[in-house]
């Protein structure tokens with residue numbers, strides 16, 4: 001945990017997030033309207049709040065599963081080495097899958113996870129990210145649906161942490177160091 005004092009400035013309000021999720025769900029329902037039972041895969045830990053709001057708004061028959069991937073640890077910099085700390089409980093072969101990510105930054109996490117899940121021969125595999133930082137991308141990955149495209153700021157809240165804190169903020173905020 002960093003000892004350096006920081007403040008959090010609100011960037012995207014809880015209300016704006018809820019409104020955007022409603023819009024995204026219209027598009028996702030359309031894409032999966034003929035699917036029997038969609039497998040919605042949340043990438044832990046950051047997506048736990050987003051997936052909870054998303055599946056309740058989606059109003060489709062879904063199965064929820066989780067995969068835990070980590071590349072940042074407690075740091076603000078990606079290690080670029082994605083570790084799978086917890087695998088899915090269920091099989092996805094032949095199943096339609098929606099991967100739910102909180103943020104795509106360098107893109108290493110999403111690229112690694114999509115590669116892993118593709119190797120299991122799912123049906124349709126689609127991805128959604130609440131936040132996208134295109135200016136930071138180091139890989140050729142893009143989520144099929146994006147909530148908000150944001151500038152190069154380190155963000156927290158709505159599931160997303162800084163050194164495991166601030167995940168419980170209801171909004172997205174950016175971290176600022178007043179001493180710099």
Ligand SMILES: O=P(O)(O)OC[C@H]1O[C@H](OP(=O)(O)OP(=O)(O)O)[C@H](O)[C@@H]1O
Pocket residue numbers: 043044045046047069070071072073078101102103104105106107108109110160161
């Ligand atoms: O596009 P990238 O540069 O790979 O960054 C995105 C990933 O970074 C964060 O995960 P983290 O490793 O911090 O784990 P966490 O979700 O458990 O907080 C975030 O939740 C994304 O999964």
Ligand SMILES: Nc1nc2[nH]cnc2c(=O)[nH]1
Pocket residue numbers: 072103104105106153154155156160161162
């Ligand atoms: N907390 C946090 N984790 C990230 N992982 C990748 N980008 C970010 C970010 O902006 N904030």
